[in-house]
Amino acid sequence: MPTTLRMTKMPKKFETALPALIDRHQKQLLEGWLSQQRNSGTWTAEDESDTKSQTTRFLAELRKATAAGQIEDMQAREWAGTRELLEEVSRARALRGFTPSQTALFVFSLKGPLFALLREESGNAEKLATEMWTATLLLDRLGLYTIEFFLKTREEVIARQHAEMLELSTPVVQLWEGILAVPLIGTLDSARTQVVMENLLQEIVTTGAEIAIIDITGVPTVDTLVAQHLLKTVSAARLMGADCIISGIRPQIAQTIVHLGVDLSVTSKATMADAFELALRRVGKTVVDRAKPIRTPAE
Amino acid sequence: MIVEKDETMPVRNAEDVVRVRREVRTHAIGAGFNLVDQTKIVTAASEIARNTVDYGGGGMLRLETVRLGARRGVRLTFTDRGPGIADLKLALSDGYSSGSGLGLGLSGAKRLSNEFDVKSTPGEGTIVTLARWK
Amino acid sequence: MEQIPILKIGDCLLVSIQVDMHDRLAMALQDDLTAKIVASRARGVMIDISALEVVDSFIGRMLNNIAAMSRVLDAVTVVVGMQPAVAITLVELGLALTGVRTALNVDKGLALIRRLIEGGEDEFDRRKG
Numbered sequence: 001m002p003t004t005l006r007m008t009k010m011p012k013k014f015e016t017a018l019p020a021l022i023d024r025h026q027k028q029l030l031e032g033w034l035s036q037q038r039n040s041g042t043w044t045a046e047d048e049s050d051t052k053s054q055t056t057r058f059l060a061e062l063r064k065a066t067a068a069g070q071i072e073d074m075q076a077r078e079w080a081g082t083r084e085l086l087e088e089v090s091r092a093r094a095l096r097g098f099t100p101s102q103t104a105l106f107v108f109s110l111k112g113p114l115f116a117l118l119r120e121e122s123g124n125a126e127k128l129a130t131e132m133w134t135a136t137l138l139l140d141r142l143g144l145y146t147i148e149f150f151l152k153t154r155e156e157v158i159a160r161q162h163a164e165m166l167e168l169s170t171p172v173v174q175l176w177e178g179i180l181a182v183p184l185i186g187t188l189d190s191a192r193t194q195v196v197m198e199n200l201l202q203e204i205v206t207t208g209a210e211i212a213i214i215d216i217t218g219v220p221t222v223d224t225l226v227a228q229h230l231l232k233t234v235s236a237a238r239l240m241g242a243d244c245i246i247s248g249i250r251p252q253i254a255q256t257i258v259h260l261g262v263d264l265s266v267t268s269k270a271t272m273a274d275a276f277e278l279a280l281r282r283v284g285k286t287v288v289d290r291a292k293p294i295r296t297p298a299e
Numbered sequence: 300m301i302v303e304k305d306e307t308m309p310v311r312n313a314e315d316v317v318r319v320r321r322e323v324r325t326h327a328i329g330a331g332f333n334l335v336d337q338t339k340i341v342t343a344a345s346e347i348a349r350n351t352v353d354y355g356g357g358g359m360l361r362l363e364t365v366r367l368g369a370r371r372g373v374r375l376t377f378t379d380r381g382p383g384i385a386d387l388k389l390a391l392s393d394g395y396s397s398g399s400g401l402g403l404g405l406s407g408a409k410r411l412s413n414e415f416d417v418k419s420t421p422g423e424g425t426i427v428t429l430a431r432w433k
Numbered sequence: 434m435e436q437i438p439i440l441k442i443g444d445c446l447l448v449s450i451q452v453d454m455h456d457r458l459a460m461a462l463q464d465d466l467t468a469k470i471v472a473s474r475a476r477g478v479m480i481d482i483s484a485l486e487v488v489d490s491f492i493g494r495m496l497n498n499i500a501a502m503s504r505v506l507d508a509v510t511v512v513v514g515m516q517p518a519v520a521i522t523l524v525e526l527g528l529a530l531t532g533v534r535t536a537l538n539v540d541k542g543l544a545l546i547r548r549l550i551e552g553g554e555d556e557f558d559r560r561k562g
Contacts, residue, residue, distance in 0.1 A: 156369065194521070198335060201517035208537055235529040239520040241513070241536040241545075313455035320453060320487055338487060338518040342526060345489040349456070407490055407526040 016134050017121065019067035022059055025117055030055060032113025040105050047096075054089050054106070061085055062138075071138050074145060086142060090149040094157075100147045107143035111136070166195045172203040172212075179279045180209045180242075181272065185218035193229040197236045204240045211282060212237050213275045217248030227262040234266050243267075243282075247275035303371070304329065304364040310348050310377065311357035319348040319360055323375065326364045330371040331433050340373055340431040343408040347377045347427050350404045355379030355425055365430075372413070372432035383421040391417065437462045439469050445477035445546060446470065447539075451484045459495050466499055470506050477546035478503050481539060483514025493528040500533045509549045510534065513542035 022029060034055055061082040065071075068078035075083075086107070093103040114135055122128035170192065175181045180203055182196060200212060214233065219226065234244040246268040249257075257264065269275040280287065304326060309315055323344040327337040344360075351358045358379030365372050384390050390405050405427075409415040412429040419425040435458065440447045446469055448462070470478065480496065482488065488496075500510040513536045515523075523530065534549075536542040 152368075194335070197521050197524075198517065201520060204537065205517060208541070210537075210541075232524045236520045236524045239515050239523060239530060239535050240517065241541060313457055317453050317455045324486075334518045335521050338516075338522045339525065341487050342489050342522050345487060345491075346526075349489070349491060404490060407528070410525055410527065411522065 015069070016066055016071070017118075017127075017131055018135065018138075019063045021114075021117060021121060022063040022066075026059060029059060029110075029113050029117065032116070033059075033110045036109035036112050037106065040109050050092070051106075054085065057085055058082070058089075058107075058110075066138070071134065071141075074141055082142065083145065086146050087149050090146045091153050094150050094153040100150045103150050104143040104147050107139055107146060111139055114139075166192060167199075170196045170199055172199050174203070174207055174209065175213070175276055176280065176283070176285070178207070178209050178283050179211045179213065179276070180204065180207065181213045181215060181276075183215045183218065183272075187221070188216075188219055188226045188229050190229065193232060197233050200233065200237060201240055204237065204242050210242050211279045212242050212244045213272060213279060214244055214246050215248040215272045215275070216246060216253070217250070217272070219248075222253045222256055224260055224262060227257065227260070227264065231264070231266075245269060245275045245278060247272045301366045302363050303366055305361070306363075307359060307361050309357070310351045310360050310379075312352060316345060316348045316352060320345050322362055323373065326362055326373045327431075330364050330373050332373070332431070336431060336433070339411040340375075340429075343411040343429055343431075344375055346404040346408040346411075347375070347429065350427075351377050351379045351381075351425075355381035357381075358424075367432075370432050372430050374414075374428065374430040377427040378424065380424040383423055383425055384417070384419040385421050387417060387419055436465065439465060441469075441473055441475070444473075444475055444550075445479060445543070446473065446475045447479045447481065449481040449484070453485075453487065454492070456491060459492060463495055463499055463502075467502050467506070470503055470508050476508050476550045478508055478510040479539065479542045479546060480510065480512045481514050481542075482512060482519075483516065483538070485519065486516065488515070488519050488523055490526060490528055493523060493526075493530060496530060497532050509546055511536050511542045511545050511549075513538055 034052065037051065037055070065078050065082050070076065070078065073079075089106055090103055093106075115132055118128060118131050118135065122131055169185060170182070173181050173183075180200070182200055184196065186192070188196075203209065204212065214230065216222065216230070222230075230246065234246075237244050244266055246264065246266055247270070249268050249270055267278070269278060277287075306322070308318065308322065310319060320341050323341050324337060327340050332340070348360065351360075355377075356379060358377060358381070361376040361378075363374045363376075365374050384405075391409065392406060405417065408427075408429060411431075413432050414428070414430040416428045417425065435452075437448060437450060437452075437454070437458065440449075446466065448466065450462075452458075454462070466478065469475070478499065480499065482496075485492070496512055500512075503510045511534045512530075515535060534545065536545045
């Protein structure tokens with residue numbers, strides 16, 4: 001949740017000329033604001049109707065919220081309508097590829113026309129100063145709210161893409177009837193291990209495989225943690241009635257494993273080819289040479 | 300944090316443990332957990348519920364579905380007025396082995412949870428809080 | 434009190450756990466099975482847990498115990514049908530059930546039991562290929 005921005009000194013019950021101002025000069029404010037947005041380059045032609053509608057609604061919400069009498073707590077109920085609208089604007093623009101600043105400008109560009117109107121309407125210098133300060137505070141807070149929400153949306157997109165990437169980068173392939181292979185590429189952390197286990201076990205159920213070759217050629221480092229993750233995967237497969245063979249043990253990895261005192265307690269081979277050969281033997285298959293070599297027509 | 304659902308139930312006997320599993324499953328499904336995450340929290344709940352019955356002399360479970368921002372989670376609070384756990388460190392010690400005997404319940408449940416906390420005073424009782432987030 | 438049914442198929446006993454068992458039922462099953470292994474001189478025991486959505490440390494220990502007791506009585510135990518989510522959770526829990534043989538389903542389970550009884554073949558020999 002975006003944090004509430006609090007000021008240290010503000011009068012408790014709040015009276016401002018803003019609601020009345022918005023009421024009287026709505027059309028003028030709208031036009032001025034839309035023109036500012038156009039100039040600041042925060043929209044393109046296709047956004048025109050959306051932006052007009054959002055701008056109109058924002059003014060209405062702003063008018064309602066400022067009339068409610070407090071501008072200190074943006075999380076309060078009175079500001080719910082405004083927040084929802086800003087979230088809508090923020091989300092839409094994030095998805096369209098706008099920068100956070102461009103999105104915040106939606107709010108900030110209201111300052112120009114608003115201050116111009118305040119200058120016209122306010123009686124004395126002191127009142128003008130107070131009203132402008134109120135307006136500044138308010139619009140700053142609302143503008144920052146759009147930025148925080150924008151960032152939150154971006155984070156959600158990144159998280160979703162990360163999850164999809166995890167899914168895609170852990171394929172399980174069937175090498176032969178009853179023999180599966182899991183080529184691991186990249187670091188094996190606990191999140192990855194979960195995905196690997198889920199994918200592998202699902203394939204075991206689907207294919208009825210009794211052997212799974214886990215190839216770690218593409219795993220850069222193997223420390224005790226990675227070894228633990230591997231063992232977890234092996235144990236899980238075993239519970240589903242499948243034995244595992246670990247392949248792709250590079251010389252350095254073999255050294256590290258011995259050095260760390262890790263007990264892999266599962267058959268391991270240097271290459272996937274070796275592992276495949278072993279797997280074939282276990283399922284009772286042998287590879288034989290054909291009696292007559294195949295000749296192509298040219299020969 | 301917003302509490303979306305909140306219920307309390309007794310954890311006094313074997314049938315209650317079965318009911319705990321069922322209710323936690325319902326909350327987990329409601330919070331949008333996938334099957335593996337559902338199973339993890341239901342299993343963790345089973346472990347602690349069983350501890351509550353077997354070692355805590357029976358107690359209560361407070362089961363909540365909570366929301367923090369966009370994330371939803373399920374939070375469980377088990378309380379009992381039993382003898383308490385004398386050596387908390389030992390009970391929580393992480394033994395990744397084929398597991399037998401006392402203590403696996405707590406350390407196992409901890410491994411299955413995103414958040415886990417135990418407060419225990421010998422002679423007064425135990426409070427175990429665990430939570431899992433989507 | 435309800436009981437979990439135990440079927441005899443040739444020289445094997447088949448148990449299919451369909452309900453979310455409470456502790457007393459689990460203990461009763463353990464006792465029941467042991468008694469029946471002796472009474473029927475069974476050589477194989479197959480426990481079908483495909484309907485179990487949760488296997489916690491208590492049930493895990495029960496499976497370990499059944500496997501251990503049947504071994505003492507010269508019978509092999511095979512647990513079949515573990516659901517993937519359950520397997521992943523058990524492993525996370527720290528219960529790898531290393532004392533228990535497993536198979537994907539009833540068919541493979543029976544084939545494994547046959548291999549173990551008739552071949553006299555130890556699973557570890559098979560692993561060495």
